[in-house]
Amino acid sequence: MTSTATVGPDAGETIVDWYETAARDLPWRRPGVDAWAVLVSEVMLQQTPVARVEPVWREWMARWPTPGALATVPPADVIRAWGKLGYPRRALRLREAAVAVVERHGGVVPADVSALEALPGVGTYTARAVACFGYGQPQPVVDTNVRRVVARLVHGRAEAGNARAADLADIAALTPPDARRATRFSVAAMELGALVCVAGTPRCGACPVRDRCAWRLAGCPPHDGPPRRVQKFAGTDRQVRGRLLDVLREAHEPVDAAALEAAWEDAVQRGRCLDSLLADGLVEQTDDGRFTLPT
């Protein structure tokens, strides 16, 4: 027997070395950036490209440099400052997380993964990202980029499936044993997926572990499973909600129902979406029946 080319921690070491030379200089990765700043960046980055997050993150950190600063701000200010990043419930939850940090943790973002996961808007990924990037803990961090890297490098598949509990074990098997390197590896694996092992056409020529990649060794087989269907947007409630909120972000005093009619023709869908925005706490109704961002 010659060798069973099982991909292991040596691949992780190689990816860390690659990261040291290839990493982007992102503002939330700079030295001195605290866990609060990391938390804000991570929530903004949920399903949102880096280029769009950068300017908004800078503005937020200047305005609200601590959880305590954000916790006292009315939701309307937070929703407006969120701008058009999308999924504005994230803005609301981030503010609620700030309140929780003040109430439960004395204004200091907790370093414990369980305590982080208990914060509004913070799930498995974000909790570990804050513990790892914000506090330097050697936590496994699995996002969509990492799942794609593991799918190809380890499992020889073109695409990652849905997130599973086993993802954490998969990435742990690649992680360098040294704690400092393990911490670096968590960012490095994400960066590899973001820059090289991308969803579209991967740049295998630039990949530091291309000679060990199970997918390449198998001849880059195409994705076999059912094609994951892309989300529609035009005509959906998401678009309508976006339109309605857009009107309210621009208006600096409550608007009447007539002003919202311009946002979307279909009265049934418009009404349903307005109700859902009210239910989400993204919109508030005044005593005289007009609508506004929550004060």
Next chain:
DNA sequence: CATTCGTGGTC
């Protein structure tokens, strides 16, 4: 476990 939740850039 599948859906829902924004927005805009890219190929």
Next chain:
DNA sequence: TGACCAAGAAT
């Protein structure tokens, strides 16, 4: 032009 996609969480 339009499908595809971008550091997920909540339900």
